[in-house]
Amino acid sequence: MALDLTQLIADLKTAISEIVGKDLTTIRGFQERQLKAIAQQSALVSAGILTGDITPETREFFLDGLEDMVLNFLKTLREILEVTIEKAWNAAVKVIWSAIEKATGVTLL
């Protein structure tokens, strides 16, 4: 039996769209939470330094912390995207294997 290309493309689209759509919602939510929290933290540290409530003992620590948390936020975002790519790739492979099995009657591992 010939491989049904139209069906294969449709199945691939469905499998990948489901994963990407779900993960993008998570990524968007994470990004919004982080950016808002980092902005609030920056405002708090800035105001605290101005009023002296952030003492010289902790000033550098909090300033370095702001830079560091932005960096780790971006690294986290990138790694989550990599997990999404992994899931989409694996879903696509599964769909293709299944289509080949159906067309050839050969069971693939």
Place this chain on the structure above:
Amino acid sequence: MKSLLKLARVCGLFLLLLGIFSSCTVQLAPSYNQELVTGITAQNKATMEFFAMVALGTKQSTYANREPYYNQLIGSFDALVTQANARFTPRNKVRQKANEALKKKGIPVLEEGEIPSATALERIYTTLVKMRETDQKQGVTLTEVQAFKGQIKIYMDQALTYENALER
């Protein structure tokens, strides 16, 4: 003749797909660890309870009362860092090449084997250590308490979001 061409085309496609996908599925990130997620969630609760206790700031004179709480939290996060790092981290050539290219452009990348949630947990650990030192030395002002808490919450979100994303 037409049917022969059709058969050849199907066979060709089959071999092409077989070749492309011979490596089957891939793993680009560490495995999900339910025990670790449960541990992080429990320590998140314990940390927020501690911050509720010191919400108005602290005085150096009463530091001794809080020391056991600091020690418990610091010890727990130290253990979580070890647990998060003690996992197989997949390595692949494409990722290495991409990292090299990004590094050349001055863009920070994850070091080989670095797990962002482990880094976030390590930063929570160092934040609590700094807070304990400050409390012991001079007490912590209300604004400093809020800033320590804010920093920990941001890292906690990074750690939990990443670990939950690993549940495929």
